[in-house]
Amino acid sequence: EAQVTQNPRYLITVTGKKLTVTCSQNMNHEYMSWYRQDPGLGLRQIYYSMNVEVTDKGDVPEGYKVSRKEKRNFPLILESPSPNQTSLYFCASRELGGGLAGAVGELFFGEGSRLTVL
């Protein structure tokens, strides 16, 4: 079954304690991305990657890091979490070529990771 798997699904942590949210996809997609979802703000992109060892900042990258050492995995790292990073996080992936008419790939989302930073 094609899927994007995130872990953990729920996490409560304290300010400053480093954490990693893992993301793995089994569809051999080149493109992977992290979003956060907050009430009234919708989805905002944190980081994205178009291939192994290629990552770029999205709209709200501050306080986050990512890595793409393997095609299937794209972990999100919070080195020193703060309460304003309390949010619902989504990982997503798709095939590249989304900018060309007729080659628009569907974005597949994980089920989300709800993070609370106290």
Next chain:
Amino acid sequence: GNSVTQMEGPVTLSEEAFLTINCTYTATGYPSLFWYVQYPGEGLQLLLKATKADDKGSNKGFEATYRKETTSFHLEKGSVQVSDSAVYFCALLEGGSEKLVFGKGTKLTVNP
């Protein structure tokens, strides 16, 4: 820059009512347009899409038509069901870009 504006929610309807969720966009080129749906406790999933002007996307009884002249992509369904209760996101992908731009989402609740 590119942007998507959706009608503010929440929207509450009775079962079998007609649904419209408005979406307008701003883009410099010729984007592809999408509607994604998020059911409670789940991630987003693609509902329908349209890649060029006058295209109509449809799925599960939902429809949306790409209107270049009004820069709109309104979502409609003739008769909603309780199971349609979800958050709906309009999104665009501009030609030559890999970045999907989302609206803020509209929460729909359908009561029996």
